[in-house]
Amino acid sequence: MIKKQSIYILIIFLLAFTMLFQPTRGVIQKTAADFFYPFFSLVLKIKNIVNQKVLARKNKNILSAKVLELQRNNSKLSAKCEHIEALLNENNELRKLLGLKPNPYYNYIFAEIIYRDPLEWFNRFTINKGETDLIENGAVVLARISTDYPPTKTQFGVVGRIDSISKHTASVSTIVSDQCNLSVFIPENGATGVLTRGERDGSKCLTKVSYLPRDLIYKPFSPVLTSGMSSLTPANLKVGNIMEEKDSAAISVYNNLFVEAKLKPAVDLNHLKTVLILVKK
Amino acid sequence: MIHLSYIFLLLFISIFGELFFGSYYIIMPFAAVIIFYLTMIYNLKIGIILAIIVGSLLDILYGHTHYISPITLSLVVLFSIFWLHKGIVKHLHLQILPGGTISFIYAFPLLAINYFLNENGFLMFLINMLILLLTIIFGAVLLPITILLLDSINAKLKINLYTCSKNRLVESR
Numbered sequence: 001m002i003k004k005q006s007i008y009i010l011i012i013f014l015l016a017f018t019m020l021f022q023p024t025r026g027v028i029q030k031t032a033a034d035f036f037y038p039f040f041s042l043v044l045k046i047k048n049i050v051n052q053k054v055l056a057r058k059n060k061n062i063l064s065a066k067v068l069e070l071q072r073n074n075s076k077l078s079a080k081c082e083h084i085e086a087l088l089n090e091n092n093e094l095r096k097l098l099g100l101k102p103n104p105y106y107n108y109i110f111a112e113i114i115y116r117d118p119l120e121w122f123n124r125f126t127i128n129k130g131e132t133d134l135i136e137n138g139a140v141v142l143a144r145i146s147t148d149y150p151p152t153k154t155q156f157g158v159v160g161r162i163d164s165i166s167k168h169t170a171s172v173s174t175i176v177s178d179q180c181n182l183s184v185f186i187p188e189n190g191a192t193g194v195l196t197r198g199e200r201d202g203s204k205c206l207t208k209v210s211y212l213p214r215d216l217i218y219k220p221f222s223p224v225l226t227s228g229m230s231s232l233t234p235a236n237l238k239v240g241n242i243m244e245e246k247d248s249a250a251i252s253v254y255n256n257l258f259v260e261a262k263l264k265p266a267v268d269l270n271h272l273k274t275v276l277i278l279v280k281k
Numbered sequence: 282m283i284h285l286s287y288i289f290l291l292l293f294i295s296i297f298g299e300l301f302f303g304s305y306y307i308i309m310p311f312a313a314v315i316i317f318y319l320t321m322i323y324n325l326k327i328g329i330i331l332a333i334i335v336g337s338l339l340d341i342l343y344g345h346t347h348y349i350s351p352i353t354l355s356l357v358v359l360f361s362i363f364w365l366h367k368g369i370v371k372h373l374h375l376q377i378l379p380g381g382t383i384s385f386i387y388a389f390p391l392l393a394i395n396y397f398l399n400e401n402g403f404l405m406f407l408i409n410m411l412i413l414l415l416t417i418i419f420g421a422v423l424l425p426i427t428i429l430l431l432d433s434i435n436a437k438l439k440i441n442l443y444t445c446s447k448n449r450l451v452e453s454r
Contacts, residue, residue, distance in 0.1 A: 008326040012333060019337035019348065029341045036342070039297055115300045117343040118308050118412070119395045124344050163344065171344050179346075200400045 030166040033126070037168040040114040041128055104231060105281040109133055112274050114169065122198070122205045122269050123177035127277075130168040135277055137162055138232045141172050142276045143267045145238065157238045157266030158182070158226060159275055170277075174269055175239060176205050184209055184239055185227040189216045192227050193261070195239065205269060206243060212259040218251045220244040224263055232280060240265045287440060291315050291431075292335055299339060308412060310420040312339060312350075313357045313387035314427050317379065320361040321370070322441040328358035347398070353390050357383045370447050376428055377421040384420025388413055 018024045055063070092102045111127040129135050142156040160174035161182065173179040176198030185192050191212045198207030209224060222242045228235025240263040243250040250262045295315040302309035312335050320328030336351030364370070364379050392409045400409075428443045435442050441449065 008330070011330055015330065015333045015337070016351075019333070019341070019351070025341060028338075029344075032338055032342055036297065036300065040300075043301065113304070115304045115342075117345070118303045118306045119391055120343070120345070120399065121306060123399065126342075126344075173344075200405060 026164075029164065033166040033169045033171075034130075037114075037128070037166075041168075044112055044114060044128060104234070106234060106278045107134070107281055109135060109277040109279055110274065111170075111277055113272060120177075122174060122200050123179075124163070124171060124173055125272065126169055126171050127275060128169060129277060130166050130170050132167055135162060135165055135170050135279055136232070137165060138230070139280075140226070140233050140237065140278045142237065142278065143272055143274070145266050155238060155266075156276065157240070159267050159269065159272065161232075162277065172275070175207050175265055176200070176269065182233065182239070183227040183229040184224050185235070186212075186218070186222055186224055186242075188219065188222045191216050191218070191259075192229075193259075195263075198265075204264075206262050206264055207240070209242075209261045209263055210254070210258065212261060214253060214257070214259055216259075218242060218259065218261055220250060232278075234278065238266045239263065283438060284440065287438065288319065288331065291319065292331065296335060296338055296342070300342060303343075307419070308388050308391075308416045310384040310387050310416055310423065312336070312354060313383045314380065314420060314423050316354050316357050317361045317364075317383050317424070318427055318431060318443060320358045321365055321443050321446045322435070325358060325362050328361065329355055332358050347394055349390055349394055353387045356386050360386055365446055365450060371444055373425045373429060373444075376425045380424030381417045381421040383424070384417045385413070387420075388416040 018028065088103070095102055109129055111129040111133075113125050114128045116125040117123075127141075139162045141159045141161060143159045145155045145157045158175060160172045160177065160180045162170050163173040163179055164171045175182060175195055178197035180195065182195040183192065184195055193209040193212040196208050196210045198205055212218070220242055221244065224239045224241065226233050226235055226237040226239060243262040243264050252260050254260045292315065295311040298311035299309060302311075316328060316332050316335060319331055332354035333351045336354040337348065340348050340350045360379070360383060368379060369375050392413055396405065396409050432442045432444055
């Protein structure tokens, strides 16, 4: 009887130790995420099939008009891409002649969100791409900017960074999460700072830019871009805008040392479904 | 062997269900309901072990920095033992009460910790209250359905029934 009891206690302690010990926890996370991956990818497949069926029920004339429009846009974008590719090659040649480092190339990997924590809705989510898709830790994740921005120009904004990867899935920490630190730049006054952590108030969420120089002027709605200091993050990707001063101070001086500004993320983190991951070639 | 596969399947469904509904901003207390059910048909020790496994897996998969789910699920196990001794297990409609209670035990600490760590303001407090209320309702509905469904499967598999768990307690005395 006592022997059986001690076995149970030993099992409980072993389990608790395995879950609390960082390296074993990492292994369990990878194994569990990969175990659940086929089931969630099946759910995604079913969702996509249903969406296709719903789309197929629309009027054929409307659909064919849309296909033609997409084909036109596609050829325009292909021509633009070719031109940009030529300019990029030329730029690299010139940089080589001047003895400067060439600009890094990035691959764009499309991913879908497979599950999300209702408690940390704005902080973290899991996507259906992992090590097999050549994703690496710290890679920047982008998404389409919400519709309240000018729709004439399609823009992508920073959502967050890859936090942990398994073979088929990856966990993304958003810019609101305290686990995503990103070097940012304000083009209006040339200030650089670091995205630290955010908070949520109702449906709004904001993030803070810390370590900004004290002696500069910060205006509300100024765009904030990535600085490109890390090789994993290209420069000039939109992160958000400095918030308008309403209820609480959007810009505050911290201990007379540096300025801390509140930032409204460019991307609507509430309604994310698909994202793009930037991976260095 | 049949018990192991049965437990594994139930735990898999509970974790998958919780993750699936979580993606739609719903806390569906599948894990709490399944742990409660398994503790009632097996015993406290197995319940605690399963609570630690399921709770840790949920926290690890969600990427939580605070590991609270194993503790809240262990509290669910303790409540199930209390219900086994003091509650009524025969009538299915009365299981709404433990269903709501275990949902509260499971979700309240998670919501409270998250509120104090990541959120602020009265609006967020109200949203959290609404989520808690919905979770309690889901749990209250889910437990009787789960009992009805699993008891009918258990009868065919010759595994202990929830509705007969009180009889087993009397026999063991």
